[in-house]
Amino acid sequence: MSDDGGASGVRPLRALLRQARPHRLALAGSLLLALAASGSGLVQPLVARNVLDALADGTAVAGPLVLLGVLVVAGAVLTGLQSWWQQRTSEQVVRSIRRDLVFRLVRLKIPELDRRPPGDLVARVTSDSALVQNAATQGLVMISNGLLTVLGAVVLMGTVHLGLLGVTLGVLCGTGAVLGLVLPRIREAVARAQRSVGAVGAALDRSLGAARTVKANGAEARETARAEAAVQEAYEAGLTGAKYVALVQVLSGVAIQAAFLAVLGVGGALVAAGDLDASQLIAFLLYVFYLASPIASLLGGLGMLQQGLGAVVRIEQVRNLPAEDDVDLPEDAAAHTTGSAAPPVEFDAVHFAYPGRGPALRGVAFTVPGGTRTALVGLSGAGKTTMFALLQRFYEPDAGAIRIGGRDIAGMSRAEVRRRIAYVEQESPVMAGTLRENLRYAATGASDEAIADVLRLTRLDALVARLPDGLDTEVGNRGVALSGGERQRLAIARALLREPDVLLLDEATAQLDASNEQALREAVDQAARRCTVVLIAHRLSTVTDAEQIIVLQDGGIRAAGSHEELVGADALYRELAASQMLVPATDEGAPPGPGSVAGAGLHPTG
Numbered sequence: 001m002s003d004d005g006g007a008s009g010v011r012p013l014r015a016l017l018r019q020a021r022p023h024r025l026a027l028a029g030s031l032l033l034a035l036a037a038s039g040s041g042l043v044q045p046l047v048a049r050n051v052l053d054a055l056a057d058g059t060a061v062a063g064p065l066v067l068l069g070v071l072v073v074a075g076a077v078l079t080g081l082q083s084w085w086q087q088r089t090s091e092q093v094v095r096s097i098r099r100d101l102v103f104r105l106v107r108l109k110i111p112e113l114d115r116r117p118p119g120d121l122v123a124r125v126t127s128d129s130a131l132v133q134n135a136a137t138q139g140l141v142m143i144s145n146g147l148l149t150v151l152g153a154v155v156l157m158g159t160v161h162l163g164l165l166g167v168t169l170g171v172l173c174g175t176g177a178v179l180g181l182v183l184p185r186i187r188e189a190v191a192r193a194q195r196s197v198g199a200v201g202a203a204l205d206r207s208l209g210a211a212r213t214v215k216a217n218g219a220e221a222r223e224t225a226r227a228e229a230a231v232q233e234a235y236e237a238g239l240t241g242a243k244y245v246a247l248v249q250v251l252s253g254v255a256i257q258a259a260f261l262a263v264l265g266v267g268g269a270l271v272a273a274g275d276l277d278a279s280q281l282i283a284f285l286l287y288v289f290y291l292a293s294p295i296a297s298l299l300g301g302l303g304m305l306q307q308g309l310g311a312v313v314r315i316e317q318v319r320n321l322p323a324e325d326d327v328d329l330p331e332d333a334a335a336h337t338t339g340s341a342a343p344p345v346e347f348d349a350v351h352f353a354y355p356g357r358g359p360a361l362r363g364v365a366f367t368v369p370g371g372t373r374t375a376l377v378g379l380s381g382a383g384k385t386t387m388f389a390l391l392q393r394f395y396e397p398d399a400g401a402i403r404i405g406g407r408d409i410a411g412m413s414r415a416e417v418r419r420r421i422a423y424v425e426q427e428s429p430v431m432a433g434t435l436r437e438n439l440r441y442a443a444t445g446a447s448d449e450a451i452a453d454v455l456r457l458t459r460l461d462a463l464v465a466r467l468p469d470g471l472d473t474e475v476g477n478r479g480v481a482l483s484g485g486e487r488q489r490l491a492i493a494r495a496l497l498r499e500p501d502v503l504l505l506d507e508a509t510a511q512l513d514a515s516n517e518q519a520l521r522e523a524v525d526q527a528a529r530r531c532t533v534v535l536i537a538h539r540l541s542t543v544t545d546a547e548q549i550i551v552l553q554d555g556g557i558r559a560a561g562s563h564e565e566l567v568g569a570d571a572l573y574r575e576l577a578a579s580q581m582l583v584p585a586t587d588e589g590a591p592p593g594p595g596s597v598a599g600a601g602l603h604p605t606g
Ligand SMILES: Nc1ncnc2c1ncn2[C@@H]1O[C@H](COP(=O)(O)OP(=O)(O)OP(=O)(O)O)[C@@H](O)[C@H]1O
Pocket: 114, 354, 355, 357, 360, 378, 379, 380, 381, 382, 383, 384, 385, 386, 387
């Protein structure tokens, strides 16, 4: 994902203001409190001047003194109140940014997820959002408050002495010009640092997601180096940003000092010439010092804003990624329990290519009659899993149509399509959580009897009986606390529990021993009475009795028929069957392998 796009210019600012907009009332409240606190500080020099004048004139000093005390206390209370209110608003802003990002990321289209490292996406929710949080709340309030307070002070200083005001503004404007050069650098540095933070997340995600592979290959050092490069980059970008932030602070200090000295010099000369009262000069100098705080606030806010602008681009990118907007439709809630017979599934001249790749499916056309089993077989990479992905609308066909029950799935919401289908994936089919949570994942209302039923069908009942916590046993991250075969059976049990219209099994028997495989075949046969089953199998033994077997090659259908028909009619199928010892080898010269008689090797161990 390119992160540079729009890192400068007005677009990030607009995006940042958009994040702040829903909280504008709370922000206005925060600003009002800040202004009230500043205001109470602003009039303090005036009251102090009254005290000085009263002392000089020998008039009553108590009144101005009490007023001064009240202003000091009010200023402190308002400052505390403003701080709390602002933190609260800022937490609300980051909560809504994170909610929004989580909502979108969970619904991101599969092609987008194929291209983006999850660790980087996670960093956008956790880290970038925090930078935007500060900029969209504290930053904006500090800028507005600083600006308004400086303006107020300028007006009051003008009432004291216009010439001295001119001197002050001259110094401040000079500093402002330098700042204009420094501030954009903060934004660039932050954008670079955040990209690197994303890269750290991506590197860690890669290593931790394949921890066993990393350890088994002794690749810890290489994986560490990958993350280390990004950590170093983030450090360097962070340092660059810190240098510019420090420079801004120095500039704000220097500006006030320079203004003070200039006013002291010019004002001292005026007092000496008798053109200015000493009390006027003191009041003016107090204002100059008073300016230090709003100017620091203004510059601090601008710095924060720049940091937020560096991060908001990365958040905007996620907001603009295509998401599936039809997976939450309430009217689909009851769509899958149509009560009708198992629907036919039809591929009609389906063409599909993954982005930037050659065709994965070339005009695939076949029909699975409702309530029957169809097996997809073919060499690795032939396009079998791709067909399942299209059936669930993870991707859209480039041409052609896929129909369930005679309806084009492109015209159904994804929610409906997916509610009608249960899918057992080839890999990682189990989620962290308990066995019960996994079973109920898509059938939240499943009864205990229904659960007991599918456990028996998939022969998980013995496992559950053995576990001390039974169904409440935690299965660990991606189900690591289960064996491969147990994971497979759990995924199948979960799919059956949904009572789908269409059941998709991808290599579902790959990890099962002969006895469990037999049990699963029985379960699938039972399911096939209620639903339409499409299964992918490399082990032909599991599909020899399917009503239809489709042989795929290079994204096209090469042959279709029953096991017996295909053994007779298709050389590739015969070869596959022979290699799995389901039929004798066709090469007459080759010695027949053990158990190579048709039907004798229905449960090969390979
Ligand atoms: N997400 C993807 N992005 C790009 N290309 C992909 C993607 N998934 C699969 N492919 C490519 O599409 C082709 C078909 O892959 P597919 O996974 O459908 O094959 P398959 O028949 O299921 O193979 P296997 O039996 O090995 O699982 C392959 O050439 C593969 O490299």
